[in-house]
Amino acid sequence: MKFMGYRRPDGRVGVRNYLAIIPSVFCANKTVEKIAAQIPGSVPLRHPVGCAQVGLDLELTARTLKAMGTHPNVGAVLVVGLGCERFPPRELYEAVIASGKPAEVLVIQEEGGTTNTITRGVELGKKLMEQVNAMQREPCDVSELIIATKCGGTDATSGLAANPVVGNMVDRIVAEGGSGILSELNELLGTEKMLMKRAVSPEVAEKVRDSIYEIEDLLQSSLDNSLGAKRNELISPGNFAGGVSSVVEKALGGVHKSGTSPIVDVLPYATAPEKGKHGLFLMDYESHDGEVVTGMIGCGAQIVAFTTGRGNPTGHPLAPVIKVTGNYKTYQSMKENFDFDASPVISEARPVEELGAELFDMVLRVANYEHTTAEQIGGDELFCIGRRHGYHKKDPAELLACHES
Amino acid sequence: MLRKSMMIDPRDSVAMVLEDSQKGDVIRTPRGEITLLEDVEFAHKVAVEPLKKGQPVIKYQEEIGYMLEDAPAGTWIHNHNMGCDRGKVRGAKI
Numbered sequence: 303m304k305f306m307g308y309r310r311p312d313g314r315v316g317v318r319n320y321l322a323i324i325p326s327v328f329c330a331n332k333t334v335e336k337i338a339a340q341i342p343g344s345v346p347l348r349h350p351v352g353c354a355q356v357g358l359d360l361e362l363t364a365r366t367l368k369a370m371g372t373h374p375n376v377g378a379v380l381v382v383g384l385g386c387e388r389f390p391p392r393e394l395y396e397a398v399i400a401s402g403k404p405a406e407v408l409v410i411q412e413e414g415g416t417t418n419t420i421t422r423g424v425e426l427g428k429k430l431m432e433q434v435n436a437m438q439r440e441p442c443d444v445s446e447l448i449i450a451t452k453c454g455g456t457d458a459t460s461g462l463a464a465n466p467v468v469g470n471m472v473d474r475i476v477a478e479g480g481s482g483i484l485s486e487l488n489e490l491l492g493t494e495k496m497l498m499k500r501a502v503s504p505e506v507a508e509k510v511r512d513s514i515y516e517i518e519d520l521l522q523s524s525l526d527n528s529l530g531a532k533r534n535e536l537i538s539p540g541n542f543a544g545g546v547s548s549v550v551e552k553a554l555g556g557v558h559k560s561g562t563s564p565i566v567d568v569l570p571y572a573t574a575p576e577k578g579k580h581g582l583f584l585m586d587y588e589s590h591d592g593e594v595v596t597g598m599i600g601c602g603a604q605i606v607a608f609t610t611g612r613g614n615p616t617g618h619p620l621a622p623v624i625k626v627t628g629n630y631k632t633y634q635s636m637k638e639n640f641d642f643d644a645s646p647v648i649s650e651a652r653p654v655e656e657l658g659a660e661l662f663d664m665v666l667r668v669a670n671y672e673h674t675t676a677e678q679i680g681g682d683e684l685f686c687i688g689r690r691h692g693y694h695k696k697d698p699a700e701l702l703a704c705h706e707s
Numbered sequence: 708m709l710r711k712s713m714m715i716d717p718r719d720s721v722a723m724v725l726e727d728s729q730k731g732d733v734i735r736t737p738r739g740e741i742t743l744l745e746d747v748e749f750a751h752k753v754a755v756e757p758l759k760k761g762q763p764v765i766k767y768q769e770e771i772g773y774m775l776e777d778a779p780a781g782t783w784i785h786n787h788n789m790g791c792d793r794g795k796v797r798g799a800k801i
Contacts, residue, residue: 458751545748545752547771550793554769648713
């Protein structure tokens with residue numbers, strides 16, 4: 303099965319064709335914004351990091367920004383750095399060049415300030431944009447698609463309707479040779495045994511269990527601190543109001559969005575699967591909407607399927623986000639923020655398979671050309687870079703002792 | 708008044724109401740007719756059997772928490788009367 307996509311020099315396939323203007327540190331945000339404002343069709347990737355980070359935290363920033371620059375939905379990149387930051391702007395530039403895409407880099411301290419950098423940035427950006435505009439869509443196989451799955455603003459309808467419909471769509475993508483990603487491991491507590499059974503090998507099963515236990519350990523470490531004693535709920539007030547009573551109930555509903563396919567591997571944050579590996583992946587990260595979506599896009603996902611019972615207006619600057627709800631009231635009250643209504647699974651007892659097939663068709667339309675509601679609004683809130691402060695990975699045996707004692 | 712409801716699995720110990728419902732309303736479940744003992748909002752859960760303090764609550768044929776108190780059939784089951792220690796207490800099974 304084919305769709306019309308952009309084939310990139312590294313062989314990957316995009317569904318959008320952006321000029322990304324990326325600050326290597328937050329200090330370059332305004333400069334980047336002002337350059338982007340003068341180049342229609344370019345996308346500024348504002349973020350708050352790149353300064354005074356160390357170790358894994360800095361590595362996640364570097365990895366994520368490189369993953370955005372080399373992402374198949376991006377045709378070309380302009381990097382803007384300050385000059386003294388810990389993540390060198392030229393490291394980002396070189397990663398993009400190595401992927402075969404056109405790129406340029408500017409450093410504010412070398413250009414002589416904001417105004418000079420903007421002037422030069424607009425000049426370089428317009429030239430890059432000409433190259434981007436010359437890129438053409440061509441028939442690409444559905445097996446090239448990677449769909450990220452996410453719940454945000456879950457209620458009790460999500461586990462009944464929206465997540466099973468997304469899961470059915472993901473099964474159809476995987477059946478065509480494509481891939482899906484499940485993550486939000488803190489919201490998979492209680493499903494680890496069923497996910498382990500779905501792993502393709504005992505080694506992958508252990509990776510599934512260890513990554514979920516590690517996130518549980520991280521949660522428990524946070525709650526050990528008495529400063530957090532009044533903030534120890536693992537699900538949100540909106541989840542409770544929507545009829546979800548525990549993190550495990552949320553997990554048992556949430557896991558449906560991964561469908562029924564075998565789990566082929568566990569991916570680190572913002573890390574592409576091994577070349578040639580397709581199917582359902584688990585990405586090792588927790589459930590901050592923006593950070594986890596950016597991480598899955600960093601793994602190469604070109605499209606996001608986002609379920610929400612409570613309603614959610616957010617989008618990502620680099621990838622279309624398809625909003626799906628199982629709640630008929632939310633759909634009626636926030637129609638402008640939704641792409642797909644899965645509530646007939648509950649209200650009309652329509653089979654999940656039927657709606658899954660309709661959602662699959664929508665994914666292909668979005669891959670081809672159709673803009674999602676979040677794209678129409680210009681939603682870009684979901685671009686957030688994952689963080690990891692001062693957590694030291696435990697030995698798997700130590701994790702097991704904590705959780706299965 | 709008869710209200711729409713559903714059970715994900717007939718062996719579960721809770722049903723979900725599919726419309727905002729009031730005390731005294733009735734839901735028809737695979738486990739028989741249950742009279743609601745209190746108001747229950749859309750998508751929230753109702754016990755379809757008497758539940759004892761400490762007993763696991765079953766939905767999706769899995770344990771989603773444990774009862775903090777005894778509750779007769781028809782009780783609204785939520786975080787006020789159901790606990791779950793996963794992610795909070797080391798070694799917690801549920």
